Amino acid sequence: MSKCLTWSLHPPPKLPWPLGRGGGIKAGTGAKPEGNMELLSTPHSIEINNITCDSFRISWAMEDSDLERVTHYFIDLNKKENKNSNKFKHRDVPTKLVAKAVPLPMTVRGHWFLSPRTEYSVAVQTAVKQSDGEYLVSGWSETVEFCTGDYAKEHLAQLQEKAEQIAGRMLRFSVFYRNHHKEYFQHARTHCGNVLQPYLKDNSGSHGSPTSGMLHGVFFSCNTEFNTGQPPQDSPYGRWRFQIPAQRLFNPSTNLYFADFYCMYTAYHYAILVLAPKGSLGDRFCRDRLPLLDIACNKFLTCSVEDGELIFRHAQDLILEIIYTEPVDLSLGTLGEISGHQLMSLSTADAKKDPSCKTCNISVGR
16 A cells, blocks of 8 residues: 655754755765665656655665665655746745555655646665664766646635635626627627637636646636626726627536636636536536536525526625636627726736635645
8 A cells, every 4th residue: 555655844953965857866876885784776767656746655676685774764846947937836845755655556646745747857866874874875876857737626625615715795797798809809890700719718816727738618607796797897818898698608508617716916816617518628627627516506606596587696795707718709799899908917817826815715726
């Protein structure tokens, strides 16, 4: 059975060897072997599997003669930086992991040094702690690369629970709307058969969201102004608005999924929901990855039958971003220019989630 380790992020207090590999241990420079103790073989044939958003299982091969002698493992874990890295996460966090030897394979778990959807390189070294407190160390193994996974359903369920706590009361609405520039709608009319085509979701929101860069859809809003019950006249996305009756996208033939909860260093929070016609490609994608919501009874977006007609409500205290997974015909709604301002500061395009917010973060990779 795989052992799950609680890792120390700091080396033992006594370091008799020079540092190597950016803070690790140089092979052959530790203490001299006691008595007739043989040098340790170099670990090899590293295998990484059972990868999640904040854990992985690792094993490697070493000589049989070392199995009973090794007392400690040293793991050199390095995050591969890229231009889209969230610089507010894991800054200056040590990644030289130390643990007492346990049977292999073993699980490395730690949301404070592992992020979802992130590439890492890993190498290992074994050591024997001698009676004088010094260590006999092996050489470093080869380096192996791997990528952590997305949030699982249980992680999204935790985000959902946090979002429910601040969702507020439910307000009635009647239309979904999409704001954009005039050229966007002209292109849809001229080149796309008067249809808004689904496109790939960007990387906004939680870094571990399984929808980012994977799910195709058309984004809509549904929030209304408290005093008028109508969509706001301001928008961060453009002065032209397409409005469509809510029942065209949301009805008993539609499944509703919770996808994300985040903020952008602001007091207000966003929840991403997915509307997918039952049995559609988008529905099949979401079924295995996202929590399914009861369309008539949830804290975010509802569709219920009252006095023989469909009534729609949205959460007052969340900004809802709705992904509809199918093409939308412009002839099903109306297009017009809004009178308000274009508030670019509220745009969520490729927005990075605030990893320090206690309201919308959970105890796994951000």
